[in-house]
Amino acid sequence: MTGALVAYRWELRKLVAQKRTYIGLGAAALLPVVFVTVMALQKGGPYDAPLGHNLRRTGLALALVVLNFVSRFGAQLAAALVAGDIVASEHTGKTLKMILTRSLRRGQILTGKTLASFTYVVATILVLGAAGLIAGSAAWGFNPLTNLSGVRVSALHTLWLSVVALGVFALPLIAVAAFAIFLSTWTRNSAAAIVGTLVYALSMEAIAGLVHHPWAQRYLLSDQFDGWHGLFMSPIDWSLIARAAWVSAIFAAVPLALAYGIFKSRDVADD
Amino acid sequence: MLSDRPVEARGLVKRYGAITAVDKVDLTVEPGDVYGFLGPNGAGKTTTLRILLGLIRPDDGEARLFGRDPQHELPEALEGVAGFVETPYFYPYLSGRKNLQLLAAFDLDGGSARIDQLLQLVDLTARADDRVGGYSQGMRQRLGVASSLVRNPRLLLLDEPTNGLDPGGMRDMRTLVSRLSGEGITVLLSSHLLAEVEELCNRVAIVRTGRIVYEGMLADLRASAGTSRYRLRTTDAQVAGLTLLEHSAARDVSLDGDELTFSAGEDEVAAISRALVAAGLGITALVPEQQSLESFFFELTEGEPAEAAA
Numbered sequence: 368m369t370g371a372l373v374a375y376r377w378e379l380r381k382l383v384a385q386k387r388t389y390i391g392l393g394a395a396a397l398l399p400v401v402f403v404t405v406m407a408l409q410k411g412g413p414y415d416a417p418l419g420h421n422l423r424r425t426g427l428a429l430a431l432v433v434l435n436f437v438s439r440f441g442a443q444l445a446a447a448l449v450a451g452d453i454v455a456s457e458h459t460g461k462t463l464k465m466i467l468t469r470s471l472r473r474g475q476i477l478t479g480k481t482l483a484s485f486t487y488v489v490a491t492i493l494v495l496g497a498a499g500l501i502a503g504s505a506a507w508g509f510n511p512l513t514n515l516s517g518v519r520v521s522a523l524h525t526l527w528l529s530v531v532a533l534g535v536f537a538l539p540l541i542a543v544a545a546f547a548i549f550l551s552t553w554t555r556n557s558a559a560a561i562v563g564t565l566v567y568a569l570s571m572e573a574i575a576g577l578v579h580h581p582w583a584q585r586y587l588l589s590d591q592f593d594g595w596h597g598l599f600m601s602p603i604d605w606s607l608i609a610r611a612a613w614v615s616a617i618f619a620a621v622p623l624a625l626a627y628g629i630f631k632s633r634d635v636a637d638d
Numbered sequence: 639m640l641s642d643r644p645v646e647a648r649g650l651v652k653r654y655g656a657i658t659a660v661d662k663v664d665l666t667v668e669p670g671d672v673y674g675f676l677g678p679n680g681a682g683k684t685t686t687l688r689i690l691l692g693l694i695r696p697d698d699g700e701a702r703l704f705g706r707d708p709q710h711e712l713p714e715a716l717e718g719v720a721g722f723v724e725t726p727y728f729y730p731y732l733s734g735r736k737n738l739q740l741l742a743a744f745d746l747d748g749g750s751a752r753i754d755q756l757l758q759l760v761d762l763t764a765r766a767d768d769r770v771g772g773y774s775q776g777m778r779q780r781l782g783v784a785s786s787l788v789r790n791p792r793l794l795l796l797d798e799p800t801n802g803l804d805p806g807g808m809r810d811m812r813t814l815v816s817r818l819s820g821e822g823i824t825v826l827l828s829s830h831l832l833a834e835v836e837e838l839c840n841r842v843a844i845v846r847t848g849r850i851v852y853e854g855m856l857a858d859l860r861a862s863a864g865t866s867r868y869r870l871r872t873t874d875a876q877v878a879g880l881t882l883l884e885h886s887a888a889r890d891v892s893l894d895g896d897e898l899t900f901s902a903g904e905d906e907v908a909a910i911s912r913a914l915v916a917a918g919l920g921i922t923a924l925v926p927e928q929q930s931l932e933s934f935f936f937e938l939t940e941g942e943p944a945e946a947a948a
Contacts, residue, residue: 370746377740384731461727465785468691468721469744470713634694636685 370471374479375486378453382483387452391445395491398441399433399499403506417515417596425510427525430499431599434536437495438592442536443543443568444561445491450484450547451560454630458555464635477552477630481623484544489537496533500526516601532595538611539591542618543568549622552629585610588618642705644669644793644824645690649699652685652848659685660696661848667793667826667841672819674835674856675828677845678939683828686845687723687797690826692716703793721795721826725802726782730771734762734781737770742788749788756784760814776807783814793824800834812838832935846939859934868907870898871923872914881917885910899927 382388406412406422413419416435421428454477457463466476512525520528546567550560571589584590594611597604645667652660660682667673675683688694690701692708692715701708706715728737735753742750749756757766760780770778779799786794799815800808815838819825829835835842835856842859844852852859867890872878875896882888882898887906892899902910907924914921 373743373746377743380736380740381729381732384729384736460729461724462729464688464691464693464723465727465741466744467693468716469741469789470716470746471744472713634688636688636694 370475371478371482374471374476375482376479378479378483379486382449382487387448388487391448391487391491392494394441394445395495396498398437398495399429399502402433403429403502407506417593418512418599421512423507425512425522425525426500426503426505426507427509427512427522427529429503429507430496431529431532431595433495433499434532434595435593438536439572440565440569442492442540442592443565446484446488446540446544447547447561447564447568449487450544451551451564452557453480453484454548454551454626455555455557455560459557467635473631474627477548477627481545481548481626484548485541488540488544492533492537492540496529500529512599514599514601515596516599518601520599528598532598535595535598535608535611536592538594538615539588539618542588542591542615545619545626546622549626549629552626586614588614591615642702643667644671645673645701645703645826647686647690647699647701650686650689650696650701651698652682652689652694652696658848660689662699663845663848663850664853665701665826665843665850666853667824669824670819670822671841672815672825672827672839674839674842675826675845676830676832676835676842676935677828678830681830681845681939682848683830683845684723684797685848687721687795687826687828690795691719691721691723693723718789718792719795720786720789720791720793721797722782722786723795723797725775725798726778726785728770728778728781728785731769733767734770734773734777735766737781738785738788741785745789749790752788752790753784756787759787760784761810775802776804779803779807779811780814783811787818791823793826794818796825796827798828798830800829800831808834844935844938851938866903867899867901867927869923869925869927870900870914870921871896872898873920873922877917878914878919881914881919882910885913 412422413432414422416432418428418431422432457466467473509522511522512520514520543564547560547564550563551557554560554563568589571587575583575587575589591611591614594607597607643666645665647663647665650660650663651658663682663686665686675686677683685694689696690703690708692712695709703715703719708715729740732740735757738753738756739750742753754763757763760783762777762780762784765773765777770781773781779802783799796815800811803811812834815825815827827835827838839856841854842852842856843850870878875893875898878898879891879893882891882900887902888910889901911921911924
């Protein structure tokens with residue numbers, strides 16, 4: 368495990384040194400600010416979105432409402448930008464042969480890359496949450512929130528639930544990142560991996576929208592982005608959260624297993 | 639059964655579709671060798687080095703580094719082994735020093751304490767904290783050598799280490815390789831430059847279209863490049879020609895104006911010269927025709943396919 372941690376630490380340092388890392392993080396920080404600015408410049412708003420009825424009443428609602436919007440496309444794009452590049456860039460930059468001739472095993476190196484990608488996903492969501500809390504509270508105050516069941520929840524309890532909600536939201540996004548890592552490993556092409564991941568995520572959305580069957584509604588990855596809604600019901604619907612966890616785990620495990628198989632056995636030649 | 643020599647390979651084969659990039663390659667590098675792996679571009683040198691470093695798998699044959707199999711015993715088989723294939727590449731957004739720190743960490747911190755010393759060795763101290771993206775080709779090559787030495791290797795595998803360097807850079811790189819060899823590091827160096835191999839190496843394998851056409855001591859290769867062909871001038875070229883044709887030791891006799899050329903062993907030439915004198919001829923010149931190592935190299939790598947020698 369030491370080798371994987373070494374790889375993980377250096378992957379994080381590499382991410383910090385790259386501009387592309389800040390595209391997703393910057394967007395995550397800016398989005399709530401843009402959202403609240405637009406709200407300030409007009410009278411209406413997305414009040415019909417889950418928890419949208421709390422907008423203008425409490426700043427705690429801002430990050431949660433923004434989560435609903437980014438779950439359709441933006442979050443996947445941010446995840447794909449880094450995870451889709453993390454293996455492919457080693458191939459196109461021809462650095463893979465440098466690191467594969469050192470003392471770490473291939474599996475340890477890919478584990479480091481996987482953990483770094485997941486860390487980036489979590490960091491992006493945390494930045495979005497923090498920016499939403501600051502911008503929302505500045506604009507609308509730190510007030511109690513009315514949950515999806517119509518029950519009023521104190522501000523502090525809402526803050527705690529919001530942190531957990533961000534964590535639950537991260538689960539399907541990690542699964543998307545896992546798919547991006549697989550494509551990055553398989554195609555060895557960053558652009559193909561990023562675009563392919565977006566097509567994959569949008570396909571899930573499309574299937575969920577087109578197929579009117581409970582199976583498609585519940586067990587596709589796209590539906591798990593709403594798993595955190597269970598936290599804002601009275602009583603809390605843990606089944607939604609549990610389903611988000613295990614469905615996301617399956618959607619992450621399969622592409623990661625494929626990526627490991629490819630990465631461990633593939634010839635490293637310039638082609 | 640392969641031994642625990644620094645490098646030992648037997649019957650390596652690597653195919654890419656219909657192309658056989660490496661064709662039954664045998665290599666033996668002894669401790670202390672500076673071993674030249676010489677051949678034109680595309681001859682299969684880099685592919686062979688990739689197999690040795692465990693980056694690609696051969697279709698047939700086996701290789702050992704200090705007795706360990708780089709196909710099945712990674713990363714252990716690379717303990718004490720370092721090097722690079724083709725141009726060394728680094729992360730352009732990290733500094734030279736950070737790149738070395740990363741690689742030292744990937745060696746589980748084997749050489750992080752030596753990084754400053756290595757940067758000094760390859761004359762990169764002044765630019766150590768600049769991003770590698772701004773480095774020249776020569777600086778990257780030197781950083782490549784430093785990255786190899788971070789592992790404190792007993793065996794260095796260097797693929798065309800002077801590729802892309804200006805004459806000064808080539809001189810510095812060769813000096814560095816000589817110095818490392820002098821410190822006891824075994825070196826396997828691929829090159830398409832005969833002069834480089836002549837200058838640096840004691841043993842050589844010449845590879846052509848994936849096959850070894852010569853393997854042995856460089857001194858033996860030089861001896862092989864010497865020839866048993868002689869140029870002869872006498873007072874009568876016609877009579878001399880007839881005399882040579884009658885003499886069983888003289889072979890491949892040809893006449894070009896006043897000059898004859900023929901092949902014979904060194905011991906046989908004395909007898910031939912006596913026969914010429916006995917025929918009443920005066921010898922004005924009898925000179926061995928020295929084939930250069932370069933023309934011998936071209937003959938091996940560009941002529942008709944030849945069987946492995948030595």
